[in-house]
Amino acid sequence: MSELERLKEKRMQLEEESRSLKERQQNLEERTRILEENIAIAELQNTNKTTRDAITQLENKIEELEQKLRQATQQWDNPPQTEAAPNVFSTERAPEPPAQEESYSEPEEQEEEIVTVAEVAEPLTVEEETRGENLKRQREKKKRFF
DSSP states (O other): OOHHHHHHHHHHHHHHHHHHHHHHHHHHHHHHHHHHHHHHHHHHHHHHHHHHHHHHHHHHHHHHHHHHHHHHHHHHHSOOOOSOOOOTTOSSOOOOOOOOOOOOOOOOOOOOOOOOOOOOSSOOOHHHHHHHHHHHHHHHHHHHHO
């Protein structure tokens, strides 16, 4: 074999190796992109799941608070029946409360009431506004009736 033939053969081997390496590189690059895409998808799924869980918790809390509000509103609209009002025109006198004995104990400390005001993050929806207006009308009707 001549020197020229050996060099041509070596060149063909190197070109074949070069094609093989480029093909392998392309396959690895594609596999890398696929794995990166799968990781991005998995992260988004985890983020979405976390967000869905947070939304579910908020919806449950809102439902609980709305139920408490409805109960409080019902109690306020329908106060429990107390004893009948005393007859103001009665000639009988009500017994006077017993006189309290004077004592020299120290006055009790009164607790201060702290009120905090928070800004509502979102304005009321149309449905909430109409529900509030309906409650106001019902209260006004009850006031007029009594």
